[in-house]
Amino acid sequence: MNMQASEQTIYVVDDDEAFRDSLQWLLESNDFQVKVFSCAKDFLESCSFEKPGCLVIDIRMPEMTGLELQQTLNKKGIRTPVIFVTGHGDIPMAVSAVKNGALDFIEKPFNETVMLELIGNALVLDAKLREAGEQRAAIYSRLAKLTARELEVMDCVVAGKPNKLIANQLGIAVKTVEAHRSKVMDKMKVNSVAELVQLVADKRLEDFKDENQL
Amino acid sequence: MSNNKRHLATMIHNIISHFAGRSLPSRVAYTFAALVVIGALDFVTGDEIDLEVLYLVPIALMTWASGRNAGLITALAASGIWWITDRYIGHDTFPFYFLWSWISIITTFSIVVIIIAKLKEAQSKTQTALHRSEGRYQTLVTAVPYGIYETDLSGKITLANPAFHRILRYSEGELYGKRIFDFLSADTGSELATNDLLHGLDSQFNSTPYFTKLKKKDGTLADIQVDWVYKRNELGAVTGFISVVTDITQRKHAEDIARRQREKLELTSRLIAASEIASTLAHELNQPLAAIANYNSGCVRRLRSGKWDPDDVLGAMEKSGAQAERAGEIIRRLRELVRKGEPNRTPSSLNDIILELSSMLKIEIEKEDIKLILDLAADLPYVLIDRVLIQQVFLNLLKNAREAMEQTVPGLRKIIVLSALNGGNAVEVSVRDHGQGLTEEVRENLFSPFFSTKPQGMGIGLNICRSIIEFHGGRLWAAGHPEGGSTFTVSLPSVNHEHASI
Numbered sequence: 252m253n254m255q256a257s258e259q260t261i262y263v264v265d266d267d268e269a270f271r272d273s274l275q276w277l278l279e280s281n282d283f284q285v286k287v288f289s290c291a292k293d294f295l296e297s298c299s300f301e302k303p304g305c306l307v308i309d310i311r312m313p314e315m316t317g318l319e320l321q322q323t324l325n326k327k328g329i330r331t332p333v334i335f336v337t338g339h340g341d342i343p344m345a346v347s348a349v350k351n352g353a354l355d356f357i358e359k360p361f362n363e364t365v366m367l368e369l370i371g372n373a374l375v376l377d378a379k380l381r382e383a384g385e386q387r388a389a390i391y392s393r394l395a396k397l398t399a400r401e402l403e404v405m406d407c408v409v410a411g412k413p414n415k416l417i418a419n420q421l422g423i424a425v426k427t428v429e430a431h432r433s434k435v436m437d438k439m440k441v442n443s444v445a446e447l448v449q450l451v452a453d454k455r456l457e458d459f460k461d462e463n464q465l
Numbered sequence: 466m467s468n469n470k471r472h473l474a475t476m477i478h479n480i481i482s483h484f485a486g487r488s489l490p491s492r493v494a495y496t497f498a499a500l501v502v503i504g505a506l507d508f509v510t511g512d513e514i515d516l517e518v519l520y521l522v523p524i525a526l527m528t529w530a531s532g533r534n535a536g537l538i539t540a541l542a543a544s545g546i547w548w549i550t551d552r553y554i555g556h557d558t559f560p561f562y563f564l565w566s567w568i569s570i571i572t573t574f575s576i577v578v579i580i581i582a583k584l585k586e587a588q589s590k591t592q593t594a595l596h597r598s599e600g601r602y603q604t605l606v607t608a609v610p611y612g613i614y615e616t617d618l619s620g621k622i623t624l625a626n627p628a629f630h631r632i633l634r635y636s637e638g639e640l641y642g643k644r645i646f647d648f649l650s651a652d653t654g655s656e657l658a659t660n661d662l663l664h665g666l667d668s669q670f671n672s673t674p675y676f677t678k679l680k681k682k683d684g685t686l687a688d689i690q691v692d693w694v695y696k697r698n699e700l701g702a703v704t705g706f707i708s709v710v711t712d713i714t715q716r717k718h719a720e721d722i723a724r725r726q727r728e729k730l731e732l733t734s735r736l737i738a739a740s741e742i743a744s745t746l747a748h749e750l751n752q753p754l755a756a757i758a759n760y761n762s763g764c765v766r767r768l769r770s771g772k773w774d775p776d777d778v779l780g781a782m783e784k785s786g787a788q789a790e791r792a793g794e795i796i797r798r799l800r801e802l803v804r805k806g807e808p809n810r811t812p813s814s815l816n817d818i819i820l821e822l823s824s825m826l827k828i829e830i831e832k833e834d835i836k837l838i839l840d841l842a843a844d845l846p847y848v849l850i851d852r853v854l855i856q857q858v859f860l861n862l863l864k865n866a867r868e869a870m871e872q873t874v875p876g877l878r879k880i881i882v883l884s885a886l887n888g889g890n891a892v893e894v895s896v897r898d899h900g901q902g903l904t905e906e907v908r909e910n911l912f913s914p915f916f917s918t919k920p921q922g923m924g925i926g927l928n929i930c931r932s933i934i935e936f937h938g939g940r941l942w943a944a945g946h947p948e949g950g951s952t953f954t955v956s957l958p959s960v961n962h963e964h965a966s967i
Contacts, residue, residue, distance in 0.1 A: 267752045267756075269752065269753060269756040269784070269787075269788050269791070270752055270755055270756050270759070272756070272784065273755070273756040273757075273758075273759030273760045273763070273781075273784065273785075273788070274759050276759060276760055276763040276781050276784075277759040277760070277762050277763040277766070278763075279763070280762075280763035280764070280766040280767045280770075281763075281766055311748075338747075338748040338751050338752065358751075359751040359752065359754070359755035360751060360754040360755035360757075360758040360759075361755065361758070363758070363759075363762035363766075
């Protein structure tokens, strides 16, 4: 845990000054980097989300509530894990927060161990998400290098069509298909068709997740 | 005096009606006999005493009973008898003078006959009118939707209209001859009403309407309102009662429903208000509590790790202390809010409060087949209390007692309220139910906030009750009863003691 702590930052958004300050104290005592914000607006304006970490958000805040902040982040495609803090057992609100993709919620006042465990989980999740994100970015950059014809050929290969059928379908020679095919394998940096299929499937799954905000 | 007059009038009335009740021949025979007797008397008494005026009695009677013509014939007959008797007595009166006397007598008799005949005519006209109005009364009584019945002094029903039969679900005519008191339910109210009726006879008691329940033929009860008047004979003596009965079962039912809904609504809104206060309070208090916990945990963590800066830890601990004060401030604010309705303490009698409540709840409690037994000690000292608050406490305790006995067999449902002096400086009132009693677990948590054994309970009632009692310098505790059920006891300092301690 402490290994990640060096890089990862915990963002705390809460309108109650004492709570904010005390949570910062608690988390810093556990060697985390902490940044605190007194309202959702401040947070949205000043945070770049480039640093790995997680969010701890108060569910009840004046102006923009925790739930609204969560929706805004979802719309922006920011997938940093969120832990909600509820003042008084506001179960319906917390439930809808979790439905919208929050990692979990915790009721004030809370047990230190429970909070640290939640934060630990969030940071692990964040790391995984970032890793997946980086992979995806790599795939995108490789895909960008493909020509239109190469993309067509790749689609066919991934669909499991033999070279002859591809040549027939695209109205080109089998030799040409073979040439395109090896270019695709090169550019996508894979050694086998199986790897290529895996790569494309991953990308499609991620796209699907994005579209459905999962 | 007036009694004697009444006596004479009754006697004359009796003679007239006796005579009028006979057949015509016997009337003629009586009259003739009377005339002869008078004639004989006149003859015997001789010239010195004039008895002519006596003839007027049979003449008048005959006229009244048989009409003008019969009267005139009687007058003629009377004058004839007078003629005969006077003739034999009359020694050597001047014949012309004798004739003159006869004429004047027959004239006088005739005038009397005519006057009486007129009177009789007028009287029978009134009687016809009376008959007619009697008929109208009958029609009215039969037609009105209100139950009407008449009873004699023993309560026997002498008249009952169709509507009254309908109210009690009897077929027409069945109620005649029955005693009205047999229909009254064993409700105390009706016993009172019966007593009122009977006592009313002695004094000139004003007839006030009363509410009661009457048993129907099928055994169920009808809620009724009774407006009544005394029934009197011609001489003004009370002979019975005439009562008009309105069936208010439906109305009462509707009122019951409306009242219950209102109570439910009040309770609900009170509960909502209470839960709102509780929720706000919890939210407010959680902030400083969470902060305190965080500062503390952080300090512990740092001290354990060995890498710590005294200034940092000191700062955190100071902040933690400030948060504890903030929590205290929130509670103080809430207290002030609650105290805004500053209790209005007056020296009061706890017995009075219990009596008030018991009469207020009586109907409700009896509906649930619960016996409320009050065992109140006399001459208890006053206690210095806010009546409204203390009333709420007992209301709550009685409500709990009622609800505790929902599973109890109806015959065994009893609430005993006992008041007593405790050691000379406190008044104690205990409310004992015959419900399931208290388990160990329940008794331990009884006064904790938000603990309830009721499915709909908020768990606030007893907690607030105890606060109110403690606020008054008293105590509230609960105990199981060896014979089952539970007892809640309130002890409040009496006025004298409190003054002494101040």
